[in-house]
Amino acid sequence: MSHHKLEARSLYFSYPDGHEAVKNVSFTIYHGESVGLIGANGAGKSTLLMLLVGILFPSRGEVLVGDVRLTKKTLPAIRQRLGFVFQNPDDQLFMTTVYDDVAFGPRNYGLDEDEVKIRVEKALEMVGIPHLKDRAPFKLSGGEKRVAAIASVLSMQPDILIMDEPTSALDPKSRRRVITLLKNFKHTKIIASHDLDMVFETCRRVIVLNEGEIAADGMAEEILFNKELLESCGLEIPLSLQNCPVCGAFKYKSI
């Protein structure tokens, strides 16, 4: 299904102050792939994700969604297929209730209220917060806000899910719920995170960014066990993949 393909071609991006945050980034992500995007603070992960969803536009290079080049003109038609979860949930939640925030996308898309209700209830169920539906988003805790923001994207049933730090600030139960829904999401997903254990569980492919450039792009097993590579990019092997100091055993990947 080539129309779900997402391609970055020699992307460069400089912020107005001249800082070059993304340099010569190229990759193709095919339908159904699960891709973790990792890198130290400031490596360019968020900037790259914003280029992929058309919040920012590259200084040079191009992004293609299917065969369509992402531009200001093509963006409206493409946007509804891309579900983007921001790093900061406050950028995503702006209605007076959680329900209305999660309903916003489907309503905007023109679905009738019965369908909207089904979508909202399903999305809230998936992230485990049906009980918060009537609450004001700004009165939620950090973790509650994060899962509400995820629900507001799931309700659009996107073809491509792009998430910036979906598990940060989550307690173990909420984190586990997010991991489960990511594993169950069968379309394309791209997840930027410092939670490398989560990346290992949910992504088959990993792209490593270092100072704006791709340092590695390969199978999760190859990359997340590569101590030298990770250390050269300011990262370390995820905890669940480190040898147990007592028995020497590894935990193995289950996807």
Ligand SMILES: Nc1ncnc2c1ncn2[C@@H]1O[C@H](COP(=O)(O)OP(=O)(O)OP(=O)(O)O)[C@@H](O)[C@H]1O
């Ligand atoms: N608005 C901005 N103006 C200028 N420079 C910026 C701006 N936003 C980000 N940067 C710089 O661009 C680089 C990449 O930032 P980005 O947020 O993409 O990194 P990141 O990998 O997502 O980092 P983190 O893991 O800390 O979230 C950093 O050096 C950052 O300081």
